[in-house]
Amino acid sequence: AAGFLAGDTVRSIDGHAIATWQEFRWRMLKGALQKQALAVEVLNVRQQIAVLKVDLGGLGGDEVESDLLERLGFRLYRPKLPPVLGKVMPGSAAETAGLVAGDRVESADGEAIASWESLVQYIRARPGREAVLGIDRAGRKFTVSVVPEAASVNNERIGRIGVAPDVPADHADQVFVRVSYGLFESLGRSIEKTWDISLFSLKMLGKMLIGEVSWKHLSGPVTIADYAGQSAQLGWLSYVTFLALISISLGVLNLLPIPLLDGGHLMYYCLEILKGSPVSERTMELGQRVGLTLLLVMMAFAFYNDLNRLFSI
Secondary structure, eight states, rough: TTTTTTTTTTEETTTOOSSHHHHHHHHHHHHHHHHHHHEEEEOTTSOOOOHHHHHHHHTEEEEEEOHHHHTTTTTOOOOOOOOOOEEEEEEEEEEEEEEHHHEEEEEEEEEEOSSSHHHHHHHOOOTTTTTEEEEEEEEEEEEEEEEEEEEETTEEEEEEEOEEEOOOOHHHHHOOOOOOOOOOHHHHHHHHHHHHHHHHHHHHHHHHHSSSSSSSGGOHHHHHHHHHHOOOOOOOHHHHHHHHHHHHHHHHHHHHSSSTTTHHHHHHHHHHHHHHHOOOOOOOHHHHHHHHHHHHHHHHHHHHHHHHHHHHO
């Protein structure tokens, strides 16, 4: 993040307007996958516009991760929030411990907690280890014991208790950005995003095949179920977005020219058109064996990555 300063607001990347942190992350991930040098336009605290170059050509295949921005030294601006619970997720460790929205965490194992960030850091560092929290509930002070649930994020084992902060009204405009589209613009945006994600998935798969991107990015049903549960805890919008991403990924996979998949059938139809005659049964039988082998290899990698995330973190 050379040349960037605290307080800079990202306006665009290579001419593409950036309105949210998610858009910033997405554009940077695409650039990293293609090893591009990106032109990032920023507005600094003095209201001056500058264009800075970010060269992503030197990144290794293992570095194209969802935490790419953090690896590059970028940090999302977060106003200092009080350690007050705004939401307790159903079925979470916090709910099991008896915590409710409005509780203020004053200490953790005797260590003073002055901000939400310090609470998050404390809990993240203690997956599966009991923590005694000092609570102030409407003037009544007491302690509760909570065991953070272990979770894997980018192959790092962290603790979570399933709570969200209480964001004061005067902080909301500094934290949240609402982007709205009309009916027809929403349709166009959704088609564009679907196409964008599909191309990204195909490029990722291609990079995996030639060894430029690690196979550890391939996930199986265990990881998908885990992420589905995490997204559901964040709310219906996050959950529906996750389901859409999974649907697109499965659709792309199904259209690959591999026998046994729909893409394999399309490949046979194209061959029939080119040949002017049906594909021989011998060829189809051989193709099915090859397709089955490829699918089994992919499934084996996916299950291995799932188990590796579960037991080697």
